Amino acid sequence: MGKIIFLPQAVVTKTAAGEVIENPASVVKELVENSLDAGATSIKIALSEGGKKKIVVADNGCGMCKEDLLICHKEHTSGKISTEEDLGRISSLGFRGEALNSISCVSDFSIKSFSSQEDDSQGGDSQSGWKIPVLYGKAGEIEPIGMPQGTVVEVQNLFANFPARLEFLKTSQYEFQKIYYLVLLFVLANPNVSFVILHNEKPVLEAPVHYNLEKRLELAFGHSDFFLPLEFTAGHISVGGYLSMPQKSSNSFADLYFYINNRPVKWLKGLQQIKKAYGTLLEKHQFPKGALFLKVPFEMVDVNVHPRKEEVRFKNEALVLEILEKAVLDLLA
Numbered sequence: 001m002g003k004i005i006f007l008p009q010a011v012v013t014k015t016a017a018g019e020v021i022e023n024p025a026s027v028v029k030e031l032v033e034n035s036l037d038a039g040a041t042s043i044k045i046a047l048s049e050g051g052k053k054k055i056v057v058a059d060n061g062c063g064m065c066k067e068d069l070l071i072c073h074k075e076h077t078s079g080k081i082s083t084e085e086d087l088g089r090i091s092s093l094g095f096r097g098e099a100l101n102s103i104s105c106v107s108d109f110s111i112k113s114f115s116s117q118e119d120d121s122q123g124g125d126s127q128s129g130w131k132i133p134v135l136y137g138k139a140g141e142i143e144p145i146g147m148p149q150g151t152v153v154e155v156q157n158l159f160a161n162f163p164a165r166l167e168f169l170k171t172s173q174y175e176f177q178k179i180y181y182l183v184l185l186f187v188l189a190n191p192n193v194s195f196v197i198l199h200n201e202k203p204v205l206e207a208p209v210h211y212n213l214e215k216r217l218e219l220a221f222g223h224s225d226f227f228l229p230l231e232f233t234a235g236h237i238s239v240g241g242y243l244s245m246p247q248k249s250s251n252s253f254a255d256l257y258f259y260i261n262n263r264p265v266k267w268l269k270g271l272q273q274i275k276k277a278y279g280t281l282l283e284k285h286q287f288p289k290g291a292l293f294l295k296v297p298f299e300m301v302d303v304n305v306h307p308r309k310e311e312v313r314f315k316n317e318a319l320v321l322e323i324l325e326k327a328v329l330d331l332l333a
């Protein structure tokens with residue numbers, strides 16, 4: 001008898017969820033991306049025990065109507081792309097339509113939302129949104145709830161139904177640090193959005209909307225005195241941001257925040273190219289600090305290669321690397 005079986009749906013769902021959602025930080029990443037995609041100008045993140053016990057992300061974005069709220073947590077649902085062609089020109093942060101589904105399958109989840117634009121209830125209460133709970137993948141009843149424009153997602157007891165993943169969560173402090181670093185990446189890239197993080201009810205980060213990139217660098221590095229502003233354009237490709245003076249280097253790449261089309265990415269080759277441009281100004285074990293924003297036409301870059309969209313692939317990587325090096329050489333000259 002053959003030994004291959006079709007896996008039960010419950011197993012498929014859980015393992016798929018486990019691929020997207022690894023830890024509290026990956027929950028926060030997906031939720032903040034959704035808030036940014038929704039055009040929010042204010043994002044509040046409240047955490048308990050490093051997010052292991054509870055994560056709340058509240059935004060003032062476009063919100064959702066009842067109809068959308070009913071399906072947003074289901075598999076493969078997205079309001080961001082609709083055709084295969086769309087995949088070639090993605091500008092939103094999310095697009096796989098699986099984050100809310102994955103999170104709601106492995107937590108005590110709820111989402112509430114109010115969209116004043118979409119409020120089609122005639123003569124109804126214009127302050128009324130909707131809330132739907134989803135307990136480890138099982139949706140409850142949707143109910144009306146009074147709230148301002150925007151969306152609030154609550155995630156409690158992550159992985160309580162998934163011991164294999166729960167076991168691998170680290171201490172609250174460790175998980176919190178991971179989230180803090182991740183949110184900093186968004187804070188630097190979105191100067192027109194205010195961010196607040198509360199941990200165990202104490203405010204631990206506040207970046208109001210009037211904080212520009214320089215002010216936000218201060219939040220990340222404690223100061224912004226040793227950064228040089230960079231601005232470089234070559235054809236349709238541009239590089240902007242701040243890099244540290246050579247004498248103020250770091251001992252790893254961890255202090256160099258790198259973005260492609262405003263998306264934080266792990267692109268080691270790019271980082272190495274930046275370091276290379278510093279040449280003998282930096283010792284072998286010294287690395288630049290800063291935040292660098294590379295902008296390339298959407299069709300030149302594929303962000304679809306990694307399940308958490310952390311990696312990228314270029315159509316003409318050599319050209320991009322060359323421009324990056326030129327930009328840094330130009331700055332240091």
Ligand code: ADP
Binds near residue numbers: 072078151
């Ligand atoms: P994706 O972001 O890949 O489309 P998600 O599962 O993260 O998939 O979200 C599903 C859909 O729910 C989104 O496409 C969007 O239409 C809606 N949505 C999720 N979060 C928000 C939010 N904070 N504000 C408004 N709409 C949201």
Ligand code: MG
Binds near residue numbers: 093097
């Ligand atoms: Mg998303």
